[in-house]
Amino acid sequence: MQHAAPARSGVLIGLTVLLLGLLTTASAAPAANDEQLGLSRHLKRVGALFYGAWWCPACTRQKALFGEQGAQELPYVECDRVPGDRGRCEAALIRVFPTWDLKGKERLTGVQSLEELKSWSGYNR
Secondary structure: OOHHHHHHHHHHHHHHHHHHHHHHHHOOOOOOOOHHHHHHHHHHHOOOEEEEOOOHHHHHHHHHHHHHHHHHOEEEEOOOOOOOHHHHHHHHOOOOEEEEEEOOOOOOOOOHHHHHHHHHHHOOO
16 A cells, blocks of 8 residues: 555656646747747758657747747657657657757757747848
8 A cells, every 4th residue: 555655646746747738838829920930940941850748848838939830830859649759759869858959050958049049040030
């Protein structure tokens, strides 16, 4: 019976993280403006990749910076929904969410501002 409490605690922590992510997603993504949408499309065009996980609150905040439509157009790689995606992220040595990757550039980890992503990716608009 002593093992039931730690198992329940783990389940409660997991559910709390999931609910916080869902609440953040529901309230944090207004419509994208031209700047957000343009940057999202640029990042995809230059081959940048945004690695994240559905349960990651920081990833939800990162997407929200792009507005709803901009977030949908991001070059996003989900690292924890299906085994194939997990394998892709493991092969890319992703250890932190969110992670931004672009060939020839230093990887960025954590939530990045739009200005940081513009500079990093060479966005000139």
